Amino acid sequence: MSLPVYLPPTFNRRPVSLERALVGTYDWGDRAMEVPALHAMGILGKGIRVAIIDTGKSHHPDLKYADAYCVIPGDDGYDRGGHGSHVASIVRRIAPEAELISIKALGDNGSGDTAGIAKAIRYCTKLKVHIINLSLGGGKDPIMRDAVNDFVAGGGIIIWAAGNSGSLINDWPAGLDNVAASGSFNLRGEISKYSSHGPVIDFAAPGEQVLGCDTKSGYVVMDGTSMAAPGGSGMAALLMSRQPVKNQAAFMERIKKHSTDRGPKGFDNWFGWGQFTKAFVLDGIEDKPDAPGRVVRSVEYGQFRLNSPARGGEIFGLERIKA
Numbered sequence: 001m002s003l004p005v006y007l008p009p010t011f012n013r014r015p016v017s018l019e020r021a022l023v024g025t026y027d028w029g030d031r032a033m034e035v036p037a038l039h040a041m042g043i044l045g046k047g048i049r050v051a052i053i054d055t056g057k058s059h060h061p062d063l064k065y066a067d068a069y070c071v072i073p074g075d076d077g078y079d080r081g082g083h084g085s086h087v088a089s090i091v092r093r094i095a096p097e098a099e100l101i102s103i104k105a106l107g108d109n110g111s112g113d114t115a116g117i118a119k120a121i122r123y124c125t126k127l128k129v130h131i132i133n134l135s136l137g138g139g140k141d142p143i144m145r146d147a148v149n150d151f152v153a154g155g156g157i158i159i160w161a162a163g164n165s166g167s168l169i170n171d172w173p174a175g176l177d178n179v180a181a182s183g184s185f186n187l188r189g190e191i192s193k194y195s196s197h198g199p200v201i202d203f204a205a206p207g208e209q210v211l212g213c214d215t216k217s218g219y220v221v222m223d224g225t226s227m228a229a230p231g232g233s234g235m236a237a238l239l240m241s242r243q244p245v246k247n248q249a250a251f252m253e254r255i256k257k258h259s260t261d262r263g264p265k266g267f268d269n270w271f272g273w274g275q276f277t278k279a280f281v282l283d284g285i286e287d288k289p290d291a292p293g294r295v296v297r298s299v300e301y302g303q304f305r306l307n308s309p310a311r312g313g314e315i316f317g318l319e320r321i322k323a
């Protein structure tokens with residue numbers, strides 16, 4: 001038996017023009033997570049393998065993959081819908097030295113099945129992937145749960161988008177107790193209206209007007225918990241490149257102790273334990289001057305300008321980071 005899985009609906013997709021490559025550019029969400037400061041310290045996700053199980057890989061010049069697979073028979077593994085490219089590009093921007101692995105398990109129409117997702121997760125177990133990002137929903141099928149359990153037992157961590165129904169969820173896949181479920185918040189720090197919520201939410205990440213790559217070239221901004229989860233995955237890659245995280249349980253413990261609280265005080269059903277910031281990556285090593293890689297190298301990014309015709313002008317401004 002295999003059950004359908006699907007992409008949560010994404011909203012407000014629109015193209016934007018960008019004068020230079022996405023890597024080296026920061027959008028509002030990256031700033032909210034204090035990514036520029038982490039990059040300036042040389043924390044770039046080096047050596048961490050992040051798998052994106054989604055609609056496939058991209059020809060986009062900003063996207064580089066260490067490896068790519070496809071579980072759909074007869075498919076070349078490329079993304080023609082745009083979702084997988086956008087999700088992957090968020091991870092790449094936040095953790096530009098992480099090794100991206102694309103696994104196409106959703107067809108060009110955004111749908112797939114639990115057998116395909118389970119197969120994709122089992123590839124990840126074999127490949128010793130550190131982090132899997134799953135921005136998809138559906139499929140309460142033991143075959144998928146078993147694949148998740150095996151991957152997690154091997155020490156990997158999974159981040160799963162909570163979904164965009166805006167309703168209470170207490171079920172899997174995002175509700176599996178050994179995956180980290182991500183809600184979405186907006187530029188004003190408010191939880192997104194569509195962000196599914198409940199006791200299973202572990203953290204929230206920027207999920208509205210998130211900048212990312214389109215399928216072949218160009219850039220789009222999109223809204224959805226699909227865009228929030230890879231923000232979490234990128235931050236997890238920065239964390240793991242800096243200090244080892246033994247397994248999912250240790251990762252969950254870190255979320256609990258080192259997230260920055262948002263929304264109602266303490267744990268809540270919308271933001272979970274809060275959002276990831278610099279503290280999430282650095283806590284526990286800042287006090288140790290001898291910790292390896294404290295300042296690995298200096299990074300300088302040039303200026304960029306991002307124009308949004310839809311918003312009538314420049315929306316992200318100029319940025320120059322020098323460390």
Ligand SMILES: [Ca+2]
Pocket residue numbers: 261262263264265266267268271272273274
């Ligand atoms: Ca809270």
